[in-house]
Amino acid sequence: MPVPLQWLFKAFDVLVVIFMALMSLLVFANVVLRYGFSSGIAFSVEVSRLFFIWVIFLGSAVALAKGVHLSVDTLVSRLPRKARFACFLVAYGLMLWCCWLLAVGSWSLTLIEWGNRAALSGLPVGLNYAAALVAAITMAVCLLVGLWQALRGSLPATWSSTEAAEPPLTVIPVAPSEKMQ
Known part of the structure; x- marks a missing residue:
């Protein structure tokens, strides 16, 4: 995670927790009121949906910053360093382009729908x-x-490995009664 932005992602984490808690509370209260008392909270569906949208987008930004998005590095880890760097540049270029498309589209829709x-x-x-x-x-x-x-020489962990990292082999002990004879 970029060090200068750690405070921002901590704030995003707090917002995600708050939004999840409020969303859960609203939905739970609405279900109890609807089925228990034939009543309900009218705005809870809209507000819960808004919280859910914000949780998804803030969570995806935090996941990118922490490097916890799903990645498959089977091919990249076997490439020479220069080829890995070229793949890194292409991947980051494509991701920046997607961010640009998302920003332009969402800005337009935000202005239209505000x-x-x-x-x-x-x-x-x-x-x-x-x-x-x-x-x-x-x-x-x-x-x-x-x-x-x-560009200053420090590739992220996914891109910097020189050989494929295999998970350690674990042996689970078998009880004497379960051994095959």
Whole structure:
């Protein structure tokens, strides 16, 4: 994770936890009220959906910064260093392009939908699209920091290995009664 941005990702972590808690509370309360008392919280579906969208996008930005997205390095780990670096540049270039597309699209939709209000909660519909904009900008900054570090000679762990790392072999002891005879 880029050191200058650690405070931002800690804030994102806190927001994700808060949004998840509020979303769970709203949905739980709505279900109990609906099935137990034939009532409900009118705005809970809209607000829960908004929280869910923000959790997804903030969580994806944090996952990129921490390097915990799924990666398959079977081929890359077997390449020579220069080929790995070329693959790194291509991959980061494509990811930056995707961030650009996401940012431009979400910015346009945020502007278009900001004046529209959700039917029950009254919140601007543009808030849904603003989550993608925040995530795109944050992910682009992380990618640029990673690119800068790589150009200075420090590739991320996935790209810097010289040989394929195999998981250690573990032996599970078998009880004497389970041994085959």
